[in-house]
Amino acid sequence: MAGLTAASSIADALKTQAMSGVSEAIFRNQEVMGRFTRVPFTGGANLNVKLNYGGNTSVATYSEGDAAGVPGSQSYLTANFGAQYYKMGIQITGHARDQLRNGSPGAAFYNQIELEFTSGMKDLTDKISTDMLGTGLTPPVGIQGIVDSSGTLGGIAPGTYTWWAAYEAAGAATTIAISDLDGATQNSRDAEYAADITEIWVSWKQQNKLKGVIGNPGVANNSVQIQTGQNINLTGTSQPITYDGLPIIPIRDLTNSIVLGLSMPELFLGVMRDYQVDPLGKTDDSDKFLVTCAFGLGTKNRKKHWKITTLTA
Amino acid sequence: MDISHAQNATTEEKRRDAIAVMVDTALQRGDFTYTEALLLPEPFRSHVFEHLDGVRLQGGVPQYGAAQVYEMPPVRLLAVNPRHDIQYSEWHQTRIPGTQQQAPREKRIVKLGSDATVRDMPGERLPRRILRQHGWPNRNVASNGNNIGTVVEWRWLELAVNSPDATDEIRELHAALKARIDAKDGTADTKPTTRSKSAPPTQAQL
Numbered sequence: 001m002a003g004l005t006a007a008s009s010i011a012d013a014l015k016t017q018a019m020s021g022v023s024e025a026i027f028r029n030q031e032v033m034g035r036f037t038r039v040p041f042t043g044g045a046n047l048n049v050k051l052n053y054g055g056n057t058s059v060a061t062y063s064e065g066d067a068a069g070v071p072g073s074q075s076y077l078t079a080n081f082g083a084q085y086y087k088m089g090i091q092i093t094g095h096a097r098d099q100l101r102n103g104s105p106g107a108a109f110y111n112q113i114e115l116e117f118t119s120g121m122k123d124l125t126d127k128i129s130t131d132m133l134g135t136g137l138t139p140p141v142g143i144q145g146i147v148d149s150s151g152t153l154g155g156i157a158p159g160t161y162t163w164w165a166a167y168e169a170a171g172a173a174t175t176i177a178i179s180d181l182d183g184a185t186q187n188s189r190d191a192e193y194a195a196d197i198t199e200i201w202v203s204w205k206q207q208n209k210l211k212g213v214i215g216n217p218g219v220a221n222n223s224v225q226i227q228t229g230q231n232i233n234l235t236g237t238s239q240p241i242t243y244d245g246l247p248i249i250p251i252r253d254l255t256n257s258i259v260l261g262l263s264m265p266e267l268f269l270g271v272m273r274d275y276q277v278d279p280l281g282k283t284d285d286s287d288k289f290l291v292t293c294a295f296g297l298g299t300k301n302r303k304k305h306w307k308i309t310t311l312t313a
Numbered sequence: 314m315d316i317s318h319a320q321n322a323t324t325e326e327k328r329r330d331a332i333a334v335m336v337d338t339a340l341q342r343g344d345f346t347y348t349e350a351l352l353l354p355e356p357f358r359s360h361v362f363e364h365l366d367g368v369r370l371q372g373g374v375p376q377y378g379a380a381q382v383y384e385m386p387p388v389r390l391l392a393v394n395p396r397h398d399i400q401y402s403e404w405h406q407t408r409i410p411g412t413q414q415q416a417p418r419e420k421r422i423v424k425l426g427s428d429a430t431v432r433d434m435p436g437e438r439l440p441r442r443i444l445r446q447h448g449w450p451n452r453n454v455a456s457n458g459n460n461i462g463t464v465v466e467w468r469w470l471e472l473a474v475n476s477p478d479a480t481d482e483i484r485e486l487h488a489a490l491k492a493r494i495d496a497k498d499g500t501a502d503t504k505p506t507t508r509s510k511s512a513p514p515t516q517a518q519l
Binding site: 050053054055057058069070072073075076077078080134135144149150155156157158159160161162163165168170186187190191192255257258309310 | 323325351355356366372373402403417418421422441446460
């Protein structure tokens with residue numbers, strides 16, 4: 001074919017084309033760590049929480065003339081929460097730095113060198129966040145391990161110390177029901193647990209299940225309502241719903257089989273080492289960096305939270 | 314169990330010692346029960362379990378295995394309602410078939426039937442855990458009646474029904490459970506079974 005055609009003739013002259021920037025085709029969870037109050041470690045391997053679990057044993061009624069009796073005292077125990085160290089290595093060779101013109105936009109569609117750091121930090125945060133949503137009882141401690149009726153946490157076993165356990169119940173069925181939330185709430189709010197739940201965490205699927213419960217005519221759901229914001233969109237994916245005034249928050253990466261009632265002021269994110277980037281010594285033409293951090297999830301009071309389990313549908 | 318000595322102890326150490334003597338005496342007499350221990354107020358309840366679990370405190374931190382750990386005999390538990398299962402939750406993690414990948418850990422319900430003799434292994438202390446969560450009458454007392462216990466420790470009920478202050482409720486419950494035990498004549502199935510997803514327990518069973 002004669003002449004200049006796009007089909008065959010311009011390939012040699014055309015620069016490789018791409019839209020600027022990079023689209024992330026990978027999900028990195030950045031939504032968990034920021035939900036917890038950060039508390040710095042104050043020295044030593046553990047962040048200690050002092051627990052007052054027994055009151056003054058001399059409290060009693062008395063009659064006229066009775067002896068004063070033996071004074072009592074409070075009882076205390078200490079929970080130890082450690083941290084988990086995380087690391088990430090980054091290497092940029094001299095050849096890569098030269099050919100990318102050190103990230104110059106004239107040479108590359110995106111600053112690959114800078115992205116190695118920013119995206120790598122996201123990877124690190126994703127790993128930490130996933131661990132924090134997990135079942136760990138020792139570092140890395142996960143929220144499912146904290147909110148549980150069994151298992152030694154912070155060095156304290158609920159088998160020995162029966163007050164160191166969250167309220168936990170299996171769902172009445174494999175599908176979440178309002179009665180499950182009612183049961184967990186009434187039990188955890190009363191004197192034994194005395195919990196002040198501030199948030200309910202669910203998977204996206206469970207959140208939509210709860211929306212479905214709201215939408216079913218004839219279902220008793222007085223305690224659940226869609227927040228009356230400017231717009232209510234039952235088919236939307238991010239409209240907040242509440243249970244008894246508590247926000248039901250969908251959390252990505254949280255297992256579908258549970259619903260968590262959390263007292264957020266009782267949870268903390270211990271910061272042993274915040275994100276730290278250190279250049280490593282030269283051993284060749286590359287620039288190498290080590291990114292490290294150390295965090296640990298913990299609770300000041302385990303029984304201030306609740307969990308509904310075995311939800312599979 | 315009489316905690317008056319512990320209540321009158323002048324130091325925390327002496328209080329723990331008094332509880333240890335109280336527990337050992339009850340064990341020797343054969344009338345120690347978890348139900349009675351769970352009905353004790355704090356800190357005495359924790360002191361009982363500290364003694365049985367061999368826990369010593371060091372700077373307020375529990376040190377497990379620092380003292381003698383008691384091997385307790387199996388505990389016979391009965392569901393108050395014969396149609397209900399005694400059950401507890403445990404973590405499960407399975408490998409995804411055909412791969413080397415582990416499925417995420419999840420809670421499952423283990424059913425023990427309505428009459429189970431449960432081993433009391435140190436570190437696990439399953440009877441204690443079941444009674445703490447579902448025991449009658451300690452659940453009723455701890456929750457001020459908001460929660461009704463569904464599981465009875467048979468040894469405690471036998472002792473309670475023979476005590477001078479046994480109530481009609483205790484006698485009736487004992488008679489009903491005794492009849493069930495006699496009818497089953499020791500054929501109680503105590504083999505744990507994993508909960509079927511198609512047959513979930515009701516809230517009342519938990």
